[in-house]
Amino acid sequence: xxxxxxxxxxxxxxxxxxxxxxxxxxxxxxxxxxxxxxxxxxxxxxxxxxxxxxxxxxxxxxxxxxxxxxxxxxxxxxxxxxxxxxxxxxxxxxxxxxxxxxxxxxxxxxxxxxxxxxxxxxxxxxxxxxxxxxxxxxxxxxxxxxxxxxxxxxxxxxxxxxxxxxxxxxxxxxxxxxxxxxxxxxxxxxxxxxxxxxxxxxxxxxxxxxxxxxxxxxxxxxxxxxxxxxxxxxxxxxxxxxx
Amino acid sequence: xxxxxxxxxxxxxxxxxxxxxxxxxxxxxxxxxxxxxxxxxxxxxxxxxxxxxxxxxxxxxxxxxxxxxxxxxxxxxxxxxxxxxxxxxxxxxxxxxxxxxxxxxxxxxxxxxxxxxxxxxxxxxxxxxxxxxxxxxxxxxxxxxxxxxxxxxxxxxxxxxxxxxxxxxxxxxxxxxxxxxxxxxxxxxxxx
Numbered sequence: 001x002x003x004x005x006x007x008x009x010x011x012x013x014x015x016x017x018x019x020x021x022x023x024x025x026x027x028x029x030x031x032x033x034x035x036x037x038x039x040x041x042x043x044x045x046x047x048x049x050x051x052x053x054x055x056x057x058x059x060x061x062x063x064x065x066x067x068x069x070x071x072x073x074x075x076x077x078x079x080x081x082x083x084x085x086x087x088x089x090x091x092x093x094x095x096x097x098x099x100x101x102x103x104x105x106x107x108x109x110x111x112x113x114x115x116x117x118x119x120x121x122x123x124x125x126x127x128x129x130x131x132x133x134x135x136x137x138x139x140x141x142x143x144x145x146x147x148x149x150x151x152x153x154x155x156x157x158x159x160x161x162x163x164x165x166x167x168x169x170x171x172x173x174x175x176x177x178x179x180x181x182x183x184x185x186x187x188x189x190x191x192x193x194x195x196x197x198x199x200x201x202x203x204x205x206x207x208x209x210x211x212x213x214x215x216x217x218x219x220x221x222x223x224x225x226x227x228x229x230x231x232x233x234x235x236x237x238x239x240x241x242x243x
Numbered sequence: 244x245x246x247x248x249x250x251x252x253x254x255x256x257x258x259x260x261x262x263x264x265x266x267x268x269x270x271x272x273x274x275x276x277x278x279x280x281x282x283x284x285x286x287x288x289x290x291x292x293x294x295x296x297x298x299x300x301x302x303x304x305x306x307x308x309x310x311x312x313x314x315x316x317x318x319x320x321x322x323x324x325x326x327x328x329x330x331x332x333x334x335x336x337x338x339x340x341x342x343x344x345x346x347x348x349x350x351x352x353x354x355x356x357x358x359x360x361x362x363x364x365x366x367x368x369x370x371x372x373x374x375x376x377x378x379x380x381x382x383x384x385x386x387x388x389x390x391x392x393x394x395x396x397x398x399x400x401x402x403x404x405x406x407x408x409x410x411x412x413x414x415x416x417x418x419x420x421x422x423x424x425x426x427x428x429x430x431x432x433x434x435x
Contacts, residue, residue: 042261045278049257049285058289061252100252105292107252 050110060104062113065092068125070214073191075114075121078103081135082117084188087210103139121191127221130158132192140188148172149183156197159222163201185209197224253292256301257285263371264305270354270366271313280316284309306371310363310381353403361396368393 053059061083063076074092076084076099083103086095100107111118116134123129141150152170156162162170168180184195190209196218200206208215250256264284268277287308295304354362360382367378368389379389 040262041278042257042265045265045281045285046257046261049282049289052282052286053289056286056290058286063254096252096254101249105250105253106289108254108257 046109050108053106053108054110054113058106059108059110059113060106061099062108062110063096063099064109064111064114064118066114066118066121068122070125070210070217073121075117076107077113077117078137078139080137080139082114082132082189082192083137083139085121085190085192087190087214089211090209099140117192124191125221134192136189136192138188141183141186145171145173145176145179146183146186149180150187150189150193153184153187153193153195153198156194158194159224161197161199161219161224164198164206165201167198181207191218197222250292250295250297253289256288256292256305260302260305261285263302264309266370267306267309267366268313269351270370271309271363272316273355274351276316280309280312283312287312300377302371303373303377306367306373307381310367350400353400356403357396357399360392361399364389364393365396365400369397 050059050062054062057079059079061076061078063074063084065072065074067073071088072092073088074084074086074095075082076086076095084095084099086092096107117132120129120132120134124132138147138150141147148171149167152162152167155170156167164177164180164184165174167184168174168177171180173179180198184198185207187193187195187209190196196208196210196215198206199219205212205215205219261281265277265281268280268284272280284305288305291308295301354365357365363382364378367373367381368375373381374386375390375393376386378393379386382389382392384392
């Protein structure tokens, strides 16, 4: 076994190459041998880790992705409540990174915490519910004005609409119409905080972070009377149907 | 881009490094204790993760945690009288790893049979991909010594284990060597 260091180093390099293939492949295979169908050992261990993390209050951000008529939606919650709803067009990986940056990097896929929100959202999108009524965490909406705007949005009833100017007035800053548009575009909880009910003063639906077509579908789902192409007078909020 | 931002979601860390850390755990503490070692490692990592300095080598950090957990476990076992059979035996392993391909278990047995330092150096360098210098920082000694231990370990593995049983140079002799070496290792683990 080589007193000669150079030979040893050369041999080591050769073994490295041989080993990386054969040994590592075999060890990978040995790993896979132990797996049950439908989930690798790491998947199983990860599920267990999520349970322990929750028990030890280390699960700062739980998330899951649900499928529905608007495509895959990412839902994320802190222990305080639902913190983020994201459309696929926002890029779910980017959304998770944003949560890691701005809330906590302790982000784990943990569907259980989001069961209730997912159930209610599904019912809402199927027209069986008028609101998603779960605890919310507004950690991603920083600043007094943005919180005011979100509070004003939540007062627009199902089936109703309001203009950006009306929301600005309701938020206590009548001149801040453009800032209301920005606050809507950055709404961390679309669908749940109904920014889709804010329409342009010419009656058109206007932009939406999930896409303008999605906004129209939501207004249609809720039966909101808004003028898509007529450019009529703003209707403002009207009461939703019977509750 | 990611390096300039904060750490990535922990979920991504587990998915990227979880399999390698599990291989390391299986090599270092054995198949039976590996799952617990993995869980303890990632729970500790999750706890400390927000304080991990940006730009850290996450793989090396995880292996370091696993290494310390294994040492703690090893010390705890040495403090307690160890009942005979507490160390994984062949039968236990067969139970822990059901299914076909039992020849692969021979490899884990061969890894388990390596002397302590060789086993760790093989695991950290060959299974986790850490450079010899980082391995040396974990196991002590110089990088050259870590390299030597890893290559000695690999050579021992090549003697006691071959990927293709048909090519085994004297299967019975190799198997005998494995058992002999394992009992020696167990003696070392128990005795010291």
